[in-house]
Amino acid sequence: MATRNIKEVAQLARVSVGTVSNVLNRPEIVSPATRERVFDAIKKLGFVRNEVARHLRVGRSRTVGLVVLDVANPFFVDVAQGAESVAEDHDTMVVLCNSAGDPGRERRHLDQLEQQRVMGILITPVEAENPWLEELAARGTPVVLVDSPATGLQCSVAVDDRLGGQIAVAHLVERGHRRVLFAGGPMSVKQVADRHAGAEAAIAATGGAVELLTCTAPALTVAGGRAIGERVAALPPDERPTAVFCANDIMALGFLQAMAAHGLRVPEDLAIIGYDDIDFAAAAAVPLSSVRQPRELLGRTAIDLLLEEVAEPEQHRHRQVIFQPDLVVRESSALRRDP
Amino acid sequence: MATRNIKEVAQLARVSVGTVSNVLNRPEIVSPATRERVFDAIKKLGFVRNEVARHLRVGRSRTVGLVVLDVANPFFVDVAQGAESVAEDHDTMVVLCNSAGDPGRERRHLDQLEQQRVMGILITPVEAENPWLEELAARGTPVVLVDSPATGLQCSVAVDDRLGGQIAVAHLVERGHRRVLFAGGPMSVKQVADRHAGAEAAIAATGGAVELLTCTAPALTVAGGRAIGERVAALPPDERPTAVFCANDIMALGFLQAMAAHGLRVPEDLAIIGYDDIDFAAAAAVPLSSVRQPRELLGRTAIDLLLEEVAEPEQHRHRQVIFQPDLVVRESSALRRDP
DNA sequence: TCGATCTATTGAGACGATTCAAAAGAATCT
DNA sequence: AGATTCTTTTGAATCGTCTCAATAGATCGA
Numbered sequence: 001m002a003t004r005n006i007k008e009v010a011q012l013a014r015v016s017v018g019t020v021s022n023v024l025n026r027p028e029i030v031s032p033a034t035r036e037r038v039f040d041a042i043k044k045l046g047f048v049r050n051e052v053a054r055h056l057r058v059g060r061s062r063t064v065g066l067v068v069l070d071v072a073n074p075f076f077v078d079v080a081q082g083a084e085s086v087a088e089d090h091d092t093m094v095v096l097c098n099s100a101g102d103p104g105r106e107r108r109h110l111d112q113l114e115q116q117r118v119m120g121i122l123i124t125p126v127e128a129e130n131p132w133l134e135e136l137a138a139r140g141t142p143v144v145l146v147d148s149p150a151t152g153l154q155c156s157v158a159v160d161d162r163l164g165g166q167i168a169v170a171h172l173v174e175r176g177h178r179r180v181l182f183a184g185g186p187m188s189v190k191q192v193a194d195r196h197a198g199a200e201a202a203i204a205a206t207g208g209a210v211e212l213l214t215c216t217a218p219a220l221t222v223a224g225g226r227a228i229g230e231r232v233a234a235l236p237p238d239e240r241p242t243a244v245f246c247a248n249d250i251m252a253l254g255f256l257q258a259m260a261a262h263g264l265r266v267p268e269d270l271a272i273i274g275y276d277d278i279d280f281a282a283a284a285a286v287p288l289s290s291v292r293q294p295r296e297l298l299g300r301t302a303i304d305l306l307l308e309e310v311a312e313p314e315q316h317r318h319r320q321v322i323f324q325p326d327l328v329v330r331e332s333s334a335l336r337r338d339p
Numbered sequence: 340m341a342t343r344n345i346k347e348v349a350q351l352a353r354v355s356v357g358t359v360s361n362v363l364n365r366p367e368i369v370s371p372a373t374r375e376r377v378f379d380a381i382k383k384l385g386f387v388r389n390e391v392a393r394h395l396r397v398g399r400s401r402t403v404g405l406v407v408l409d410v411a412n413p414f415f416v417d418v419a420q421g422a423e424s425v426a427e428d429h430d431t432m433v434v435l436c437n438s439a440g441d442p443g444r445e446r447r448h449l450d451q452l453e454q455q456r457v458m459g460i461l462i463t464p465v466e467a468e469n470p471w472l473e474e475l476a477a478r479g480t481p482v483v484l485v486d487s488p489a490t491g492l493q494c495s496v497a498v499d500d501r502l503g504g505q506i507a508v509a510h511l512v513e514r515g516h517r518r519v520l521f522a523g524g525p526m527s528v529k530q531v532a533d534r535h536a537g538a539e540a541a542i543a544a545t546g547g548a549v550e551l552l553t554c555t556a557p558a559l560t561v562a563g564g565r566a567i568g569e570r571v572a573a574l575p576p577d578e579r580p581t582a583v584f585c586a587n588d589i590m591a592l593g594f595l596q597a598m599a600a601h602g603l604r605v606p607e608d609l610a611i612i613g614y615d616d617i618d619f620a621a622a623a624a625v626p627l628s629s630v631r632q633p634r635e636l637l638g639r640t641a642i643d644l645l646l647e648e649v650a651e652p653e654q655h656r657h658r659q660v661i662f663q664p665d666l667v668v669r670e671s672s673a674l675r676r677d678p
Numbered sequence: 679t680c681g682a683t684c685t686a687t688t689g690a691g692a693c694g695a696t697t698c699a700a701a702a703g704a705a706t707c708t
Numbered sequence: 709a710g711a712t713t714c715t716t717t718t719g720a721a722t723c724g725t726c727t728c729a730a731t732a733g734a735t736c737g738a
Contacts (some may be wrong), residue, residue: 002478003478007725015687016687018728024725027675049452050395050454050724051451052457053693053724053726055693056391056724056725056726057693071420072413072420074411080408081437086435093434095432097432115388115390116391222618241413273738279411280619283561283619283623285622285624285625286624354718357698357719358717370716375717390695391693391695393696395695395696395724396697397697523693607716
């Protein structure tokens with residue numbers, strides 16, 4: 001009930017409010033005796049500094065917003081943890097927002113964050129083209145794109161998704177598969193489109209020897225993967241692909257569930273490879289092959305770029321950082337088959 | 340760079356700041372003509388309301404903090420989603436903070452949230468006894484305990500963990516196991532202690548026919564579960580338990596990995612049951628039996644209680660809501676064995 | 679003892695929005 | 709027209725903290 005303010009502390013310690021503020025912010029310029037007196041008063045009253053007022057006055061916030069596509073996807077949790085580990089060292093708070101792939105929710109979160117005058121925003125945008133984001137940046141909130149390459153107007157941190165798609169499918173081709181399915185989500189999601197493009201490139205390199213099917217779910221979720229799995233299981237065996245490349249691991253887990261439910265064996269009847277290499281991939285019914293991304297590093301780098309921009313807004317040059325993915329082969333795609 | 344304020348808008352629209360504020364907050368009392376003029380000015384300037392100043396003046400925040408034990412545990416992600424779904428309807432933001440089971444981190448998050456003068460805090464505390472939390476509440480920030488029963492001084496939402504532990508172990512006993520291991524974490528975590536107590540109760544009910552071993556890891560993580568699994572695998576077969584009850588699902592997944600790594604079959608050599616029934620449990624190498632908790636409901640109820648307290652602080656009576664867990668039997672404990 | 683320096687403390691504006699009593703303007707009635 | 713009521717608009721005060729120029733007090737040298 002009783003939220004004390006600096007004035008009450010000043011009164012009790014018999015000093016001016018300016019002195020209390022000094023004790024809080026530059027204790028070294030205050031004489032030890034008064035400092036002690038002020039600390040006592042603070043403790044006695046249970047005074048807690050009002051960061052809202054401070055922020056209003058100082059004009060600079062100590063929180064950054066992180067807007068992710070799906071908090072239920074451990075990939076983003078790891079990205080968030082990477083970001084938070086750096087933020088912590090800078091006495092900064094990361095607030096995690098979930099757009100859940102919905103542009104409306106994303107927009108609402110961005111509005112809120114801008115209204116709160118956060119120090120900056122890290123975001124994995126729902127849609128590649130986002131004029132709203134550029135306006136936001138133009139109005140003065142630094143934005144760093146995460147897991148999505150920027151066009152030069154902003155900083156970004158990403159992993160080469162095209163390359164990732166390529167090494168995934170090249171691996172399946174190398175294992176002897178001649179009929180490969182890409183199980184993805186909305187192509188409007190840049191990551192999906194890029195991974196698909198990589199897959200196509202790998203197929204093209206075979207000179208027509210391998211066929212690529214494409215099937216998309218409304219969202220990159222366990223349910224989405226399961227739904228595609230159901231459709232595949234329903235196909236006559238000779239039309240069925242022998243391998244599937246899922247746009248991410250949680251879809252792959254869903255796909256795997258569908259296979260199990262229909263008695264199809266992985267990798268004997270059908271090989272699976274996912275994307276992200278989340279921890280649960282290794283613990284799946286059949287340990288999943290996957291394309292690994294440096295998840296925490298992604299988050300750490302993103303906030304590094306942001307802090308850099310905030311520290312020196314004038315001489316800051318936007319940068320696009322790109323990491324390389326790599327392949328992790330596990331049981332789900334380990335089998336070599338004769339074409 | 341250019342963050343406009345209400346004054347600039349007022350200037351451009353040739354009205355007073357009071358009128359701009361009215362347009363923003365009670366547009367109906369402003370004449371249509373001026374309202375239009377103000378909206379135009381807002382759009383032209385790209386004005387975005389400064390929520391910080393607003394909050395300072397109004398004294399009430401539109402954000403609540405949610406401090407969880409482990410964001411990497413999908414259980415808490417689901418709780419968070421439940422909370423957020425309700426918050427959204429009240430135009431409120433949920434900021435998710437991860438204590439990662441560390442009292443220091445928890446404390447720092449609480450400090451920050453209090454300094455930000457959040458509307459309230461939902462928390463799964465690291466330690467059962469937490470005087471700090473009570474002081475915080477006494478100073479005026481409403482607190483609701485999540486997944487941890489309160490003593491009456493606060494609101495809380497929990498699931499009966501003792502009952503959960505009991506039904507889990509009773510199920511194993513019923514399946515014929517006579518040597519059961521409880522794989523837990525620090526007993527200072529209330530949930531762990533309660534589930535363990537439930538397990539003991541189920542054992543006691545057998546009148547000495549069944550033996551309970553207990554083994555704890557430093558944290559309720561995949562790695563923790565794997566570590567305990569390693570130790571179990573290293574035991575001579577006749578000393579090995581035939582069933583294990585893990586304090587949560589992610590530990591169970593780790594335990595399962597260790598079994599697979601050492602060629603022990605589940606459930607033939609050893610049955611496993613977890614806790615939480617996270618989505619990944621059903622998708623595990625061997626689909627996991629688990630004790631299900633109403634995860635989203637937990638989050639929704641918690642924020643309901645908080646909003647209730649905030650709405651009517653005077654006549655609010657603290658309440659302790661308790662839900663019942665239930666058993667989900669899957670392959671990992673399906674086998675009946677002869678004692 | 680009187681300045682000159684240096685150190686500690688003070689207190690009056692900001693910061694940007696909201697509120698509300700009061701003023702101004704419009705509309706209605708006699 | 710003048711009085712009365714109703715509708716709009718105004719602008720000063722406020723929220724809690726920080727900043728910084730100004731002041732007070734202490735220390736030192738001559």
